[in-house]
Amino acid sequence: MSRNKIIPYRKDLKILARKLRKNSTLSEILLWSDLRQKQILGFQFHRQVPMLDYIVDFYCHELHLAIEIDGESHSNEAIADNDEIRQKRLEEKGIHFLRFDDLEVKQNREVIINDIISWIEQNHNLA
Structure with missing residues (x-):
């Protein structure tokens, strides 16, 4: 797999991704602030990235790593099934x-960032 392989996506999702960026949840804003400022271990993340028929919250092309924040709605069985x-x-x-709970992001961002760093240190050669 190439280092920056682009996953194809539906072109109409680009507009929706732009809207989602403008209307981010508080936990997305908080985590984005950390991901954007820290450029974690030299890797760059993007937010609301279209892939196939979906949009992921955060994505690092070099690592092939998607980070998702699951809010209250994700406890709904139908939404959880769709996520799976x-x-x-x-x-x-x-x-x-990597999936994190919305409340966890709001209350323990340092732990979340450390989890992301740990994943990268353990797995960056897999991408």
């Missing part, structure tokens, strides 16, 4: 996932 299907389809394309 979506994640499996993207994993088939070589994407790795």
Whole structure:
């Protein structure tokens, strides 16, 4: 797999991704602030990235790493099932996932960032 392999996506998702960036949740804003400022271990993340038929919250092309923040709505069984299907389809394309709870991001961002750093240190050769 090439280092910056582009995953194809539906072109109409680009407009939706732009809207989502403008209307981010508080936890997305908080985590984005950390990801953007720290350029974690030299890797650059992007937010609201279209892939296939989906949009992931944050994505690092070099690591093939998607980071998702699951809010209250993700406790809904139908949404959780859709998340699982979506994640499996993207994993088939070589994407790795880290998922964090919305409340966890709001209360423990330092722990979240440390978890992301740990994942990168342990897995960056897999991308």
